[in-house]
Amino acid sequence: MKHSFRHFIEGAAVESSDGARMALVNPVDETEYASAARGTAADVDRAVKAAHHQLKRGAWRSLTGAQRGLLLNKLADLVLRDTELLADMDAQAIGRSPMEPRMMDVPNAVANLRAAAGWANALEGRTIPTGGYMGMSTLSYTVREPVGVIGAIVPWNSPLMITTWKLAALLAAGCTVVIKPSEETPQSALHLAALCREAGFPDGVVNVVTGFGEVVGRALCEHPLVDKISFTGSPEAGREIQRNAGPLFKRVALELGGKSAQIVFDDASFDDAVRGCAMGIFVNQGQVCAAGSRILVQKGIAQRFAAALAEVARSVKVGDPSQPGVQMGPVAKKAQQERVNRYIRAGIQEGARLLAGGIGEPSRGYFVQPTIFAGASNAMTIAREEIFGPVGTVIEFDTDEQAVELANDSSYGLAATVWTANLNRAHKVAQALEVGAVGVNCWSPLDANLPWGGLKTSGIGREGGISGALAYTEEKVITLLLP
Numbered sequence: 001m002k003h004s005f006r007h008f009i010e011g012a013a014v015e016s017s018d019g020a021r022m023a024l025v026n027p028v029d030e031t032e033y034a035s036a037a038r039g040t041a042a043d044v045d046r047a048v049k050a051a052h053h054q055l056k057r058g059a060w061r062s063l064t065g066a067q068r069g070l071l072l073n074k075l076a077d078l079v080l081r082d083t084e085l086l087a088d089m090d091a092q093a094i095g096r097s098p099m100e101p102r103m104m105d106v107p108n109a110v111a112n113l114r115a116a117a118g119w120a121n122a123l124e125g126r127t128i129p130t131g132g133y134m135g136m137s138t139l140s141y142t143v144r145e146p147v148g149v150i151g152a153i154v155p156w157n158s159p160l161m162i163t164t165w166k167l168a169a170l171l172a173a174g175c176t177v178v179i180k181p182s183e184e185t186p187q188s189a190l191h192l193a194a195l196c197r198e199a200g201f202p203d204g205v206v207n208v209v210t211g212f213g214e215v216v217g218r219a220l221c222e223h224p225l226v227d228k229i230s231f232t233g234s235p236e237a238g239r240e241i242q243r244n245a246g247p248l249f250k251r252v253a254l255e256l257g258g259k260s261a262q263i264v265f266d267d268a269s270f271d272d273a274v275r276g277c278a279m280g281i282f283v284n285q286g287q288v289c290a291a292g293s294r295i296l297v298q299k300g301i302a303q304r305f306a307a308a309l310a311e312v313a314r315s316v317k318v319g320d321p322s323q324p325g326v327q328m329g330p331v332a333k334k335a336q337q338e339r340v341n342r343y344i345r346a347g348i349q350e351g352a353r354l355l356a357g358g359i360g361e362p363s364r365g366y367f368v369q370p371t372i373f374a375g376a377s378n379a380m381t382i383a384r385e386e387i388f389g390p391v392g393t394v395i396e397f398d399t400d401e402q403a404v405e406l407a408n409d410s411s412y413g414l415a416a417t418v419w420t421a422n423l424n425r426a427h428k429v430a431q432a433l434e435v436g437a438v439g440v441n442c443w444s445p446l447d448a449n450l451p452w453g454g455l456k457t458s459g460i461g462r463e464g465g466i467s468g469a470l471a472y473t474e475e476k477v478i479t480l481l482l483p
């Protein structure tokens, strides 16, 4: 029997106000394997009111930071207990091998919750010396208060992990939430909400409304009782969200896309750089915001490097990820498959050299080929626009200055890697890059203690670390007259 998912509002699974449902499709064989409630503005209203009630009058309001921390740690234990189930949910939803979420997404989710459990009791104010008031002394200090009800809008590429970036931090800060998971991947968010109940979070603190962005996401942006929208997704939807949340001056945090550069100097360890760059563009079928899709390589080694990357691309076994030996599953949805193939076509048409991959034979399932282009320029469409698929473009450079110039010549600014054995060069280049995170001879680790976010079209704000928790607080100043 097909599984049927419902919203999670005020601690209970509920259908949509109009009973509508949407299909969940398996990207491996294009069959409908489950359905989920297709939310309405009325469902959002109900969930927001539950979250608002907890914030203003519920048991949640009176919990101390230490008590919120205990609940977060309990939730982390439950996520750990359900590792297999959560990994299978996220894997099935986007056609990924469960091994990746088991090794990466779930442990990261647990780490996010545990780190936030610590921040919950450490969100301190400051005592600030001032000039006093009309000749009299004063004492001024600040307190950190929760921003309020959060609308958390999540994409499909790493559903559980991205949900916990938001959830862990906002709960640490004392906020409440309505989560809108991607229409492709609602399962793990719904299970997470049920685990919140099991952990002891009061009903109404964590709610999930499933459905489409234009309806559920939009209703969150326009609801007067939602204080902040925390969004991860595409720049197009980010723009729309800013427009809709703007009139009410809601706080908006946007984690958007990227066109990240991997810069390889000729003094780098060749094999390590090939391995690192291949992982940087092929992991999760390239459906990663920080995917290193522009591979900038110093002239002397560029041809050999591109050939080695192409060799890796050709060796990747694509197919049903549940089959032994398969390293790459399909992309998550038909629109994504068409998007990737459109960009591969553009690369060929604009004159980049196709070294590996290309457009595969039509088949059942949303499969695309791991693809490497060489001899490309930074002006080509494949170097400028986010593909969100396993397509890497090798571009040559001569000097350090050129490498930095090319890397920064992008409307995006999320992440970059620098591959070099020269420490001086590593620091100089890292500091000159216009991005939120730089990895030197590695990818910037997804660590719960590190802030994450981008510049330019890559977004506004930071998640992760104490910066992530502070982003869900407002700083209030209190001044006492000391006559």
Ligand code: NAD
Pocket: 153, 154, 155, 156, 157, 158, 162, 180, 181, 182, 183, 211, 212, 213, 214, 216, 217, 218, 221, 232, 233, 234, 235, 236, 237, 238, 240, 241, 255, 256, 257, 258, 288, 289, 290, 386, 388, 414, 453, 454, 458, 459
């Ligand atoms: P998307 O923008 O299509 O959808 C993301 C979420 O927003 C979904 O839940 C969707 O239903 C909702 N949404 C869509 N339109 C909306 C609207 N008008 N109002 C409110 N909500 C709306 O993105 P996607 O295809 O799910 O994810 C891919 C994108 O996400 C890529 O651009 C990728 O780079 C980005 N991403 C960024 C990060 C990061 O940390 N910077 C992480 C993961 C993914």
